[in-house]
Amino acid sequence: MRRALVAILALAVWLMTPMERNAAKFESAVREAGNPRDQVERMLRAGIVLQPRQLVASAMARLCDADGGPTEVAYGGARGGGKSHWAIAQLTDDCQRYPGLKCLLLRKVGKANRENFQDLRTKILPGLRTNYNKTEGTLTFANGSVIKTGHFQNDRDIDAYLGLEYDVILIEEATTLTKSKVDDVLSCLRTSKPLWRPRAYFTTNPGNVGHAWFKARFIEPWRRGGESATRFVQATVNDNRFVNREYRGRLEGLTGWKRRAWLLGDWDIAAGQYYTTWRHGTHVRPDIGYGFAEPDWRVWLSLDYGFAHYTAAYLFTVDGDGTVYILDEHAQRGWLVDAHCEAITAMLERNRIARHRVETILAGGDVFKRESDGERVADDYERNGFRLERANMSRVDGAAEFLRRLGDVDRTPPLRPSLYISDHCSGLIDCIPGLMHDPRRGEDVKKVDCDDDGFGGDDYYDGARYGLMHVAQPAGSWGSSPIDDDWRG
Ligand SMILES: Nc1ncnc2c1ncn2[C@@H]1O[C@H](COP(=O)(O)OP(=O)(O)OP(=O)(O)O)[C@@H](O)[C@H]1O
Ligand SMILES: [Mg+2]
CATH class of the missing domain: 3.40.50.300 (P-loop containing nucleotide triphosphate hydrolases)
Known part of the structure; x- marks a missing residue:
């Protein structure tokens, strides 16, 4: 009975004129779209x-x-x-x-x-x-x-x-x-x-x-x-x-x-895009949830400081095979140091990372500069119990390390990435594919500030780049924990 019905339908479709067939296709598209x-x-x-x-x-x-x-x-x-x-x-x-x-x-x-x-x-x-x-x-x-x-x-x-x-x-x-x-x-x-x-x-x-x-x-x-x-x-x-x-x-x-942009409609591009091997579907891993880092994996923090710009802080870990995971992000503009420290502490807590496990907190050089009153931003962090260390700030080396770790999944055979990012890091995920080549220095990423609404800046990338460079440091080469254990953020 069912077979006969299908045969009759097929015959009916075959007997249709091309115009009728187009009309039927149109009707079905309208039904599907819900107009x-x-x-x-x-x-x-x-x-x-x-x-x-x-x-x-x-x-x-x-x-x-x-x-x-x-x-x-x-x-x-x-x-x-x-x-x-x-x-x-x-x-x-x-x-x-x-x-x-x-x-x-x-x-x-x-x-x-x-x-x-x-x-x-x-x-x-x-x-x-x-x-x-x-x-x-x-x-x-x-x-x-x-x-x-x-x-x-x-x-x-x-x-x-x-x-x-x-x-x-x-x-x-x-x-x-x-x-x-x-x-x-x-x-x-x-x-x-x-x-x-x-x-x-x-x-x-x-x-x-x-x-x-x-x-x-x-x-x-x-x-x-x-x-x-x-x-x-x-x-x-x-x-x-x-x-x-x-x-x-x-x-x-x-x-x-x-x-990629015009034929395929790929939004992870921009003219002169630096990280053309970035693939949202590969590098962003929703399965990197809180509690992802195994107890024996190394853990560290990095941050790029800003007041008018974003302060962007990242929590890193690396597994036994050397694959790096960026577990979480804290990014805010216009906040004072105390508030950032509180938020970073909360980030550690939600990731179930005890403070003593944090090897280091790497920051860009600007926090160590003395301001007109002789104070350094790093001192403010220190008062909150966070001892910042100077990150390797080489832009070109950092860019090369990022690129290397992204691998190339489109190559045959594919080059497996050794860096994955949790989908909690929305600022960084948005920022990476938009980074451009610096036209004056091709191997570098062009520096960009965010606009008045906070769009388009590269503070996230700088923060993560500082952290990424740390993985090359041999385990155990750091001193005591950079966060005071008795500090209650
Ligand atoms: N529903 C339609 N019926 C008839 N012609 C259509 C229809 N949709 C698009 N076209 C024709 O397809 C061609 C390209 O469409 P259109 O110019 O709207 O594309 P577009 O996305 O604006 O292109 P571009 O990116 O170059 O601006 C045009 O000649 C347009 O008239
Ligand atoms: Mg058009």
Whole structure:
């Protein structure tokens, strides 16, 4: 009976015309994405037939309607995934269903492309009557809803579009803008319309000046499966069957970081990435939990001190085979030494490491410098019971050691890593793949400070690098424990 049913179904599919088959595929993609019926029908009437990943992004956009739903949806993360097409399609969906909606569409274009929006909307919305005002750059719908198009090449061009209020803002190529500029734009997102939740949509590729904030805001929660205010829908050129052969050929011909970013949509890259052998799925080990270090493994701490910048402290161990594990991280800005010491003590306690097991606490040279009052930061630590020791600060040696220990899992045969990081070290995990080559000294990692919001700095890396260099020290070459046993943090 079941076999007969399958045979009948197969025959029915075979008898379908290609058009019917496409319609059936589309229906099943809509069901899977969970798009509301009215959304699909409205788009079809406008002449838009979205592809499966685009349908998912549009379904996510509708989640913004509900109280407690997301307010920001990002689509793409690689070249050619149909981002620009989706952007116009989604704004069209919103504009059609809410009369009088005001949308801002910020497009990244070269000067020559400024006028191309008109061609684009004729191509994407063939079935819809809209009125395009070239001078104003506005697309007006029959129900009074408007899309204002703005064009930018960099941060500076954005200011021309600030000051007005918008119900929806869509930023294309969002990583080409800094976080503070995006914040400026989003301050224009307000509504006085009943039953409308203001929302922002983004499309983008990895890399560029906005890589770090975008990754922190969208990619990390998506990877963790912990999205709340945001949703990210990944799409690469493989999700776009309309892309032409030449375009795909160009992407497939790319090498190195560009291939990883633009073809594969890999967020663990940045232009000139230093640690190209970093693989999140390999080096980050969620199984390195508290209590991971065996009682006979060596244990030590390292820290890079900062006040305006982060103080980043790491807890290390090494197993009998010489594999190093970074067990935990403490990173804070604007804290006084006492508070850091308390937090580091808490870190040891949650990892079930007794203080006397800590071989050493290595710190960068700045903590040993005398300040104008003759005091050293190291003295402050000492008063809290933490005796800091001078780390090997050679940047080039530290970078080489990091690189060596990451191995190369893509090589045949693979080169096994000898460094693993617990997923408790979120700052370091975020920082490593974003580190760049220093253009003036290729074998070094470029020094970068975090921005005003704390994104993009390398304090985590410096802190961990100091600790990593210690493993070369022979066991037993250190003196007594650097933390006073009687100190109660
Ligand atoms: N649903 C669709 N229906 C028809 N054509 C589509 C659809 N989605 C994308 N395309 C076409 O595929 C091509 C590439 O899409 P699009 O320009 O939107 O990609 P993109 O991700 O913005 O690319 P880039 O990274 O270069 O900015 C365009 O010609 C676009 O019109
Ligand atoms: Mg595009």
